[in-house]
Amino acid sequence: MSQTPLDPVKQQLLDAIIPHVAFDGWAPVAFNAAIADAGVDPAVARTICPRGAIDLAIAFHEQGDAAMVAALDAADLTGMRFRDKVAHAIRLRLRAIPDKEAVRRGTAMFALPHMAADGARLVWGTADAIWTALGDTSDDANWYTKRLTLSGIYAAVVLYWLGDDSTGGQATDAFIDRRIDGVMQFEKVKAQLRDNALLKPLTMPLARLMAGIKAPRRDMDPDLPGVWRDPT
Template sequence: MTSPDPKSALLDAALMHVAFDGWSQATFEAAVADTGIAPALAEALCPRGAVDLAVAFHKRGDAAMGRRFAAEDVSDLRYSEKVAALVRFRLEACDDKEVVRRGSSLFALPQHAGTGAELIWGTADAIWTALGDTSEDFNWYTKRATLSGVYGATVLFWLGDDSEDHAETWAFLDRRIENVMQFEKAKARFKASPMGKLMQGPMSALDRIRKPGARDDMPGIWRG
């Protein structure tokens, strides 16, 4: 096999088997056989087998979402509408619900739940990054945590939605985002209230929380 990207080749081959065998060892072995990639190389690329292919599939969807958003003209959309558009683009990046359903089942397992949460967080981060989010304090975390909840709930609704063009899913998404916007407005009103001003002192500790940054104290890093 001389593919310039053997992991992508494995993923493409695996997708034909996921609907029947899930993201399982059987799927991984079938993908290896279909592509002709040496088993040792396949295992080196995917130490966890099909689990790593499921991770790659999710990240491929995030990348597709970003490319579509960059290509679309969204200049006339309100901020909340841009968030909704990105979530919609993310879901529409996959045209096979069964593949997503099988992935949801996989990452619901206790041994893979941490990976699943990390992937959803990564999608939320990709959305905020595409929107040009510049927050660096505690808001960096709350934005992504809130959107992770919205995205996760919308995925589950979408998986069971058989309405035309998924109209019910997009209505559900709009309601969830509206709930978030109402919460943000309530939070702003609280900060301006007497009680909010009273709590500014105790809450000031949150101002010292910063978003993750690249480590500059690792061995081999030159700071000259």
């Protein structure tokens, strides 16, 4: 997966806004300060970022995803269990964050009711980036359930990480492992229920229904959460 590089002016604004976010959040006052610091024409800045600081907060998150994918591509995952690859990807995503306070402020902003859809899309995009980078080839309902489950894990990890003051983030590392272990146990129980002959009459109708669900096509609207990304 590749990401189109940011417009150079947008990159200037993003670099300029970060120092202000810690004090003002991803707010209009921070956006205006970034415009002044970057020496960008205000009309040009508002054309590139119609939603102001919100557009820069989204770009900040997506740059982190791209940095994580690049780190995953360069990593040697040979011999790792798949659960460990996922855990490693989450850790790489956290390491790709250059400013913890910017994430704290962004988390608060995207938790607001009118911003929740944007926040959910970004978390889903992170989960999709991880699965795609790890070579996920599912094209049925599993495509969605994998990303939904990982979205929940990643969102919980970020909240835990924001409050973690342990040495070297050891507490967060342990939390990541616990969350993934919990999901693996749940998947094991699901498999046991699915294979239970006594429950077949109950599970088969649902299995048939799920079999009809397909992953998004590459030609779908790219603004929809979780659609295929162009690999070129």
